[in-house]
Amino acid sequence: MRRTRIRTTPPNPWKQNWRRRLRRSKRPPEKQTSRGRSRVRSHAVTSALIIAFLPIPGIAQSAPQRAGRMLSNTPFEARAQGLLGAVEVEAPQQRGQADIDIAVQEALRKIHPPSALQRRQRLEEFLRKAKRLKPGQKIRYDRRIVLTDNGRPILPVRDSHSARNARFGNGTITYQFSGFSTADEAAYRGFITAITPHLDAIYGKPSSNITVTIRFDTNADTIDGGFYNVTTKSIHFYPFGELTGDTYTLTHLILHAYHDELQFSFDGWEEGFTRAAATLAFLRYDPSIDLLDTDGFYHLPLYDGWNQPALGNSSFFSPSNIEVSGMPYWRLGMAQAAWLKVTAENPDFFRGFNEAYYAQFTPGLEGNTPALKQIAQGLAPNVEGLGFSDWYRRQYILDTSNSPGTKLYVATIAQPISVVLVIEHYTTTPDGDETPLNGMADLVYRNDESPDLFAEEGNEAEIENGEGFIAPQFFNIGGANLIFVDVAAGGLQTTVLFPYNVAHESVLGDPDNIFGGVTGSASGSLDVAHAVRSVPATAQTTRSVFAYAPDIAMNALQRLEFTYNASDTGQSVTVSRNTGWGYYQLLLHSPVTITSLSHLYQKGSTGYQMVALPGRPLLGDEASVFGVPANRFLMAKWRPDMAGENKYELYPNIITPLGPGVGSWVKLENDVNVSVQAEPISTDEDFRIHLPSGFNQIGAPVDATFDIANLFVQVPGGAIQSFGAAQAAGLVSGGVFGFVQSEGYRLTTSLSGWNGYWMRVTSVNGIDLIFPTQGMVVSSKVSGFGFQVSGIQGSRDGTRSAGSPKRRSGSLIPHPSSLILPGTVGLDQKQMRRNDWSFRISASTSVAKDLDNYLGVTPLATDGLDNVHDIVQPPEFGPYVSLYFPSRSAQGDMPLAVDLRAPFTGKKQWDFEVTTNLGDTEVTLTWDDLRKAPRPMRFRLADVDAQSVLDMQKVGFCRFRTGNNSTRRFQIAVFGGPRPLAKISRVDVRRIPGRLLLTFKSSGPVDVDAEIYNARGQRLRRLKAKQISAAGDYAMQWDLRDARGQRAAGGVYVVRLTAVDEAKRTHRVVRMFHLERTL
Structure with missing residues (x-):
């Protein structure tokens, strides 16, 4: 029977830590109320989060390089060559074993500095309190080492096999020991002899015939584990006296020797494979072993909650191999758990995989994720009820690509009335290196009865060296229920779940318990179907949580099927989970309602469509949604946080599935x-x-x-504001593009269901885009399912009126009068007086078009890149022709579809380029009718590459062929309202040796020429015109010779200066002077 606990203040191992943090922050506790705390702040981030999240000083340091290199960075299909996850140590073997040992030890000190060990000890302390580590138990990070000679990995076995054209596989490992006592050597030999048959049965025979030396190495305690040197075939091992942990570490290192020089490039595969196989072999060797005694990385029971995007990376320790955060702990265990789930489908998976891998091996296969996935799919076609590829892309730990940016990972460990939260916060570079951040995390706890639950431990967690810890506990909240924990840090926010009061001590200590939570439903029943049961067992769900004790032991890998029947919504959902030893925390989602969606997408001339679904399909696979065979389905989605220029994810490796608010390309x-x-x-x-x-x-x-003007925007931790206000603040670009197959990208002022659109976010930390759907009425259309909007109202100041969503008028286009939409002329006398005009120029071919490109001026714009007024052109896809104005700034090179600048007088020019992927094709440029432009405005189009110029007011189009060059350069010169007539003044003539000096002052830019006349009015000489770009003092010289080169005689002369401005207006000044005859 479950015990009811009266509200008291029990000892809390984390409470003292919170009090220390509170004293450091010098912030008094907030007043407490019967429910929740008094809200001194709103749900926005508190003043503590104003503190900048800064990289930790001293982390960036020189370190061993990677023993491999990335070849491509495609999500879930990244490719690499070499041992990317191994530590590369420059130590040629001819230097001798002592020198090699010194070089390796120096490398280990760099990648696992004392500061890293201190951070790890903080994590260990918290994990012990959460019962994820046992008293005195340490986190063991064993590593892989490869020696290099001038940067080239030393791989003698691969070199030998290549020279002999030998095949890999069916090998044997011979072991020898160094540094152990006779008794210890005998004990370890006996252990290896006993476990080797299990390793061979699970993992298959080793890749090669090698001799491995197991060395007793006290230096291995640098990483509290050991390492396998691929080059020297040696395991460096330092036992800590924990029999289970020591022998498990040795088993794991031996499995690296099984792959030896054929180890996978990515840790997600190599570490995941070896740790999962070590676990299986260990349990066959001794079924009574507690997996928490092995190395503390058994994460399978908490997999549902810990499977988060931040896990993904090319290397678990980051490419520089420096241990900078606690992320290796989560990654190593989650990789093990993921491959254990695969093995549950096929107990012979690892053996079959390795045999096929060795048979197919050629250099590069070790990092060819698509090829490795093909081998895996042949052995496990389905995992947890999904096709292998579909399942694989949902396991973030198996994403071996690098995604740069700030990351937030929150692991939860449920206790009876408290939840342990470990917060990892860091930045990732494009090559996968990670830097921890300092700061403060803001937390909000909520459930079905309160949006703001009270916890004595507070609502802030200090993040130090990239990690934060807090364990809030809750009282008097009505019994077991599902608590949502919102965590915000560094401009990021995530929500994690805590099934409250169902993870009792008896549950956590009993290996045969399943508990968890359901989102989308408060009450219902959970049917649990076991492979060995003919009748499913049922657990009741109340307030979205459940606890269930099956009547069979959960002491092996097994496939379970969970069917949740919601009594409050009438919906049903079935999910599969592969579980293992001990309890399992199940988190699932039950649809609130289910409806039928139907829409016809037409192929058109090219087949390309940008699509979006107004609902979350129950079918998880996109090809199934579109009713197209997976091998013939093309879908792509742009992922802005991906490294590299090409940020398209391709089916089936798209992280964000189809659903509300999500756009994608299909062909x-x-x-x-x-x-x-x-x-x-x-x-x-x-x-x-x-x-x-x-x-x-x-x-x-x-x-x-x-x-779009009625949408809202919120930056993480900020206030909600209208789209127009967010645009004016530089948080989001005003230009939203739709796609029409026959017309290309089109600027739009609205979003319609079933269509995809491009929106550019300029806020560094991203935004939440808010659609005012509250209060919308669902109805059925004659043509099929759909929503009708009724009764939406709003107030001018953007605040919410009772019963209505937040709405405010905003501006899609950069300036209400500056961007004239297609089909109109953007120039007239009235606009010119306001210095506010624009016109459109378009490019088209027989296959593709780019219609909405604008240039012009508006009073608040600048000539540089202006996120408020300029609009960047979205990425291309499929056959295209693109016209854009190149903009180069500190933000990088940007192709602009709209380039608005500051008003001007005189001349201003716009450079633009036209590019296409259609090869040699004819392109037609057209523009708005400029004949109505007020005088004296003039427009000239120069084809830079063809060196030709035309008058855009006399001609409305031009054509050219791309030829072999896909990009053509153009320039539009606009001569705007005339400046005041530039005048010449202060003309002075004086003699200098051998010459006559003419000096004058100009009031503006002009071209000036000078003519010399004699007393009879005959022109003797015309001096070369002088181009003047700005007002100032200038001079010209006459060499006292006429046009025929004869020297001028003494007498009276006249000089006439003529200034011509850009509007062809002239101003003349005449001066008489006397020239004395000199020899």
Whole structure:
């Protein structure tokens, strides 16, 4: 029977730490109320978060390089060559073993400095209190080492096999020992003899015939584990006296020797494979072993909550191999858990995989993720009810690509009435290196009864050296229920779940318990189907949580099927989970409602469409949603936080699935009628979607039309503001593009259901885009499912009126009068008087068009890149022709579709380029009718590459062929309102040796020439025109000779200076002077 606990203040091992943090912050505790705390702050980030999250000084230091290199960075299909996860040590073997040992030890000190060990000890202390480590147990980070000679990895076995054209596989390892006592050597030999049959049965025979030396090495305590040197075939091992942990570490290192020089490039594969296989072999060797006694990396019971995007990276220790945060702890265990789930589908998976891998091996296969996935898929076609590829892309630990930016990872460990939160916060570079951040995390706790629960431990967690810890506990909240924990740090926010009061001590200590939570439903029943049971067992769910004790032992890998039947919504959902030893925390989502979605997408001339679904399809695979075979389905989605210029994810490796607010590209071979069952969004509240900095593909979350001006924006930790205000603040670009196959990208002022759009976010930390869906009425259209909007109102100041969503008028275009939409002329006398005008120029071919490109001026714009007034052109996809104005600034090179500048007088020019991927093709440029432009405005178009010029007011188009060059350069010169007539004054003539000096002052830019006349009015000489770019004093010289070169005689002369400005207006000044005859 479950015990009811009366409200007291029990000892809390984390409470003292919180009090220390509170004293350091010098912030008094807030007043307490019966429910929650008094809200001195709103849900926005508190003043503590104003503190900048800065990199930790001293972390960036020289370190061993990677023993491999990245070849491509495609999410879930990255490619690499060499032993990317190994530590590379420059130590040629001819230097001798002593020198090699010194070089290796120096490398280990660099990659695991004392500061890293101190951070690890903080994590160990917290994990012990959370019962994820046992008293005195340490986190063991064993590593892999490869020696190099002038940067080239020394791999003698591969070199030998290549020279002999030998094949890998079916090898044998011979062991020898160094530095151990006779008794210890005998004990370890006995252990290896006993476990080797299990290793061979699970992992297959080693890749080669090698001799491995196991060395007793006290230096291995640098990493509290050991390492395997691939080059020297040696295991460096320092036992700590924990029998289970020591022998498990040795087993794991031996499995690296099984792969030896054929180790996978990526840690997600090599570490995941070896740790999972070591676990299986260890349990066959001794089924009574507690997995927490091995190395503390058994994460399978908490996999659902810990599977988060921040896990992904090319290396678990980052490319520089420096241990800078606690992320290796989560990554190593999650990789093990992921491959254990695969092995649950096929107990012979590892053996079969390695045999196929050795048989197919050629250099490069070790890092060829697509090829490795093909081998895996042949052995485990389905995992947890999904096709292997579909399952694989949902396991973030197996994403071996690098995604730069700031990261936030929050691990939860449920206790009876408290939840342990470990917060990892760091930045990632494009090559995968990571730097921890300092700062403060802000937390909000909420459940079905309160948006702000009280916890004595407070609502802030200090993040030091990239890690923060807090363990809030809750009382008097009505029994077991599901608590949502919102964590915000450094401009990022994530939400994690805590099934409260169901993870009792008896549950955590009993290996046969399943507990967890359900989102989307408060009450229902959970049927648990076991492979060995003919009748499913049922657990009841109350307030979104459940606890279930099955009547069979959960002491092996097994496949379970969970069917949740919601009594409050009437919906049902079935999920599969592969579980292992001990309890399992299950987190699942139950649709609130399910409806039918139907829409016809037409192939058109090219098949390319930008799409979005106004609901979350129950079918997880995109090809199934579109009813297209997976091998013939092309889908792409732009991921702005991806490294490199090409940021497109391709099916089936798209992280963000189809759903409300999400846009994607598809290429159709035929017309497709999408008809699926889907979960619509809830209209109990406004819909929001987070958009990272950069271009995002978005869509309307419902089958309705939204004016972009009526959307709202919120930066992490900031206030909600209208789209127009966010645009004016430089948080988001005003230009939103839709796609019409026959017209290309088009600027739009609204978003409609089923269509995809481009939106550019300029806020560094991204934004939440908010659609005012609260209060929308769901109805059925004659043509199919859809939402109708009714009764939406708002107030001018952007505040919410009772019963209505937040709405405010805003501006999509850069300035209400500056951007004239297609089909109109953007120039007239009235606009010119306001210095506010624009016109459109378009490019088209027989296949593709780019219609919406604008240039002009507006009073608040600048001549440089202006995020408020300029609009950047979105990335291209499929066959295209693109016209853009190149902008080069500190933000990088930007192709502009709209280039608005400051008003001017005189002349201003716009450079633009036209590019296409259609090869040699004819391109036509057209522009708005400029004949109505007020005088004296003039427009000249120069083809820079063809060196030709035309008058845009006399001609309305031009054509050219791209030829072999896909990019053509042009320039538009606009002569605006005339400046005041530039005048010549202060003309002076004086004699200098051998010459006559003419000096004058000009009031503005002009071309000046000088003519010399004699007393009879005959012109003797015309001096070369002088181009003057600005007002100032200038001079010209006459060499006292006429046009024929004869020297002028003495007498009276006249000089006439003529100034001509850009509007061809002239100003003349005449001066008489006397020239004395000199010999």
